[in-house]
Structure formats: structure tokens, C-alpha cells
Amino acid sequence: QCPGMATIEMQACAAEQRNQSLKALKQKLPTPDLAQWEAITSKVCKQAFTPYKNGSIYSQLVVGCTDQFNRSSLDQFKPLGD
Numbered sequence: 892q893c894p895g896m897a898t899i900e901m902q903a904c905a906a907e908q909r910n911q912s913l914k915a916l917k918q919k920l921p922t923p924d925l926a927q928w929e930a931i932t933s934k935v936c937k938q939a940f941t942p943y944k945n946g947s948i949y950s951q952l953v954v955g956c957t958d959q960f961n962r963s964s965l966d967q968f969k970p971l972g973d
Contacts, residue, residue, distance in 0.1 A: 898947050905954045912961035919968050932960040 893904030917925060936956035943949045 898951070902951045902954070905951050905958065909954050909958035909961065912958050912965065915965055916961055919965070928964070929957075932957045936960070 893901050893908070895901050895904060913929070916928065920928060933953070936953045939956060940949060940952040943952055
């Protein structure tokens with residue numbers, strides 16, 4: 892979780908979390924697949940938060956959404972029973 896309360900702190904923290912999950916996915920997916928994954932998750936997340944597009948929180952919502960998709964995907968690589 893992100894400790895900061897200011898929008899800029901929360902955005903930086905969300906970006907760091909997304910970068911961590913993306914780095915982990917780079918270890919699991921071939922580069923072309925990862926590029927496609929990044930493109931589609933970004934597109935889906937942007938579409939999901941279109942109502943907030945003009946707000947200051949929009950980029951944080953999109954970054955958080957892509958991080959959630961990344962982490963959900965990483966869960967699929969865990970062995971059964973973990």
C-alpha cells in the first residue's frame with residue numbers, strides 16, 4: 892500500500908508498484924507477448940476509467956489497474972498449492 896496522502900505521492904507509489912509487477916512479468920513472458928500484454932492492459936484500464944480522464948487521479952487509476960492485471964497474471968504462474 893502507498894503511505895502518502897498527496898496525489899503526487901500516491902501516483903509515484905502506484906507507478907513503483909506497477910514497475911515491480913512488470914519487472915516480475917518480464918521474467919515470465921517472452922518480449923513480444925509482454926509488449927502485447929502491456930498494450931492491451933493499458934487500453935482496457937484507460938477505457939475503464941474514461942469517466943475520470945480529466946481528473947487529477949486518472950493516471951493513478953490507470954497505473955493501479957495495470958498493476959492489478961499484472962499481479963493477477965503473475966498469480967497464474969504460481970504452482971498449485973502455493
